[in-house]
Amino acid sequence: MWPQARCSQTEQHDQHGLPWLGWHRRYSRLMINLLDHLAAALGPGGVIIAPEDIAPFGTDWRGLVSNMPRAVLRPRDTAGVAAALRLCAAAGVPVVPQGGNTSMVAGAVPSRDGAELVLSLSRMNAVRAIDAAGLTMEVEAGVTLRAAQDAARDAGALLPLSIGSEGSAQIGGVISTNAGGNNTLRFGNARDLVLGLEVVLADGTIWNGLRRLRKDNTGYALRQLFAGAEGTLGIVTAAVLRLARAPRQRQTCFCAIPSVEAALDLFARFRDEDEAALYAFEYISGAAMAVNQSYMPDFRLPLETASPHYVLLELATTRRRDPLRETMEAVLADALEAGVITDAAIAESEAQRAAFWAIREHLSESQRRAGASVKNDVSVPVAAVPSLLARAAAMLGARHPGARMVAFGHIGDGNIHLNALQPEDGDAAAFAARGEDLMEDVNAIVMELGGSFSAEHGIGQIKTHAFGQLRSAAEREIMHRIRAALDPAATLNPGKLF
Numbered sequence: 001m002w003p004q005a006r007c008s009q010t011e012q013h014d015q016h017g018l019p020w021l022g023w024h025r026r027y028s029r030l031m032i033n034l035l036d037h038l039a040a041a042l043g044p045g046g047v048i049i050a051p052e053d054i055a056p057f058g059t060d061w062r063g064l065v066s067n068m069p070r071a072v073l074r075p076r077d078t079a080g081v082a083a084a085l086r087l088c089a090a091a092g093v094p095v096v097p098q099g100g101n102t103s104m105v106a107g108a109v110p111s112r113d114g115a116e117l118v119l120s121l122s123r124m125n126a127v128r129a130i131d132a133a134g135l136t137m138e139v140e141a142g143v144t145l146r147a148a149q150d151a152a153r154d155a156g157a158l159l160p161l162s163i164g165s166e167g168s169a170q171i172g173g174v175i176s177t178n179a180g181g182n183n184t185l186r187f188g189n190a191r192d193l194v195l196g197l198e199v200v201l202a203d204g205t206i207w208n209g210l211r212r213l214r215k216d217n218t219g220y221a222l223r224q225l226f227a228g229a230e231g232t233l234g235i236v237t238a239a240v241l242r243l244a245r246a247p248r249q250r251q252t253c254f255c256a257i258p259s260v261e262a263a264l265d266l267f268a269r270f271r272d273e274d275e276a277a278l279y280a281f282e283y284i285s286g287a288a289m290a291v292n293q294s295y296m297p298d299f300r301l302p303l304e305t306a307s308p309h310y311v312l313l314e315l316a317t318t319r320r321r322d323p324l325r326e327t328m329e330a331v332l333a334d335a336l337e338a339g340v341i342t343d344a345a346i347a348e349s350e351a352q353r354a355a356f357w358a359i360r361e362h363l364s365e366s367q368r369r370a371g372a373s374v375k376n377d378v379s380v381p382v383a384a385v386p387s388l389l390a391r392a393a394a395m396l397g398a399r400h401p402g403a404r405m406v407a408f409g410h411i412g413d414g415n416i417h418l419n420a421l422q423p424e425d426g427d428a429a430a431f432a433a434r435g436e437d438l439m440e441d442v443n444a445i446v447m448e449l450g451g452s453f454s455a456e457h458g459i460g461q462i463k464t465h466a467f468g469q470l471r472s473a474a475e476r477e478i479m480h481r482i483r484a485a486l487d488p489a490a491t492l493n494p495g496k497l498f
Helices: 029-042 051-058 078-091 145-154 171-176 222-226 260-277 286-295 324-337 350-361 363-370 382-399 428-433 435-448 464-470 473-486
Strands: 071-073 095-098 117-120 127-131 136-140 194-200 206-209 235-242 249-257 278-285 309-317 343-346 377-379 404-410 415-421
Touching: 029 071, 029 078, 051 071, 051 117, 078 095, 078 117, 078 194, 078 206, 078 235, 095 171, 095 235, 127 145, 136 145, 145 171, 171 235, 194 222, 206 222, 249 260, 249 324, 249 350, 260 278, 260 309, 260 324, 260 382, 278 286, 278 350, 286 309, 286 363, 286 404, 309 324, 309 350, 324 343, 350 363, 363 404, 363 415, 377 435, 382 404, 382 415, 382 435, 415 435, 428 435, 435 464
Parallel strands: 071 117, 095 117
Antiparallel strands: 127 136, 136 235, 194 206, 194 235, 249 309, 249 343, 278 309, 278 404, 377 415, 404 415
8 A cells, every 4th residue: 555645635736736625525535645646656637637627538429428537547658557557456446448438339438427537548649660661550559540540651551440430539449449440341350450569457567568570479369368358458558550551542432222232242243353452342321321411511422313222432452553443443334234233433533532431431420410329330241231231120110110220331341330310300318218128129130140249349338238148158257257367356447348
């Protein structure tokens, strides 16, 4: 235990700059002692306690969960994270790691009001090194995904991970949730891009596994243990990521298609023509596009007429003289003649390409503005996607009348965001109250099709019930044992996953 901290309840600030007067009545002596020592360890600006300043750290992006943290810790380096976790472990105080707070399942906010500390990685935002020859980069956990992408691009390389929240999402959270995104089809999920990690365990132990090796067969692949663990096993503080060669050509196309089956037909045509060039293949339902049309600023449909289904696809190559445009045009011409597509527009400029992708990336924000929604981030075998969507639509009509199915996602790898919006002019609170039942109905269909109820968003707080119901007892017991070994007091990100 630490020595008795020196702080006065009659002074405006203590020796480390914390404003004790007034707020001290809300805290126990133990908590005051802890915060005093944390302020000493983390330095100026390292501990935030003012209610108006810590409030944003307690509410998730979707506004589903709001629990005020006791304080927010803001270390500047790995040593600071380790010092903070040692102090918190000694006091038995839970810690919630938080990056950009973009989780779709409330995975980065407290699970109990006023009982936990948030540890923000936002000040650990350095790009430490880029090896353009070896195609690797070392970044700290608080670097946003977009900043990492920009740094890689400036070095003539590509960080091939792209998600809608990349302007806010931070590398530590991206790895801890094993984020997927638009380029999973070609490059895999976040864990597939991780070569090495630096992690701080619950007791403050630092594991430096920042290796840049493509081959390292020396025991357990510990980096894979922390990728996707949602901060329950340790806090990721830095990572070595695998880069790719930057494409010299891109061709991007927006297509209207008559059915979901046609989307899979089109996917197979492009995959068979040039699988290595197929970087992205995204499905957007007509209902999802209609929501975008209502809530996306400056929305403009790329095609002349509306369609019940759309596909956004991208081909790319590192070769200078690859006939990529001709390949795309030839496949589209054959698909049009076969009735697989009804219309198509190929981006003629980088600005038009960005406009196409903006439509896809704004779908989540448009749904948030449209009212209450129940989000189902699911995956099934690719061939089962048409059955999934058809059965889900029928289920919603029968069991949840008025709910609007809004489906979109990475159809090329079987990952569909199968969401349900509240009825138009319906009561948001009443619809949200039905969320658990609706998720269970969707999950039942997904599991019958051999799928997963969480493809890329993780479990967080929102899907813990489904995790307990749909993962086998053996799987859950193995995970509990791993957590007990690394965090026996369960002080890291409590209330998530289990």
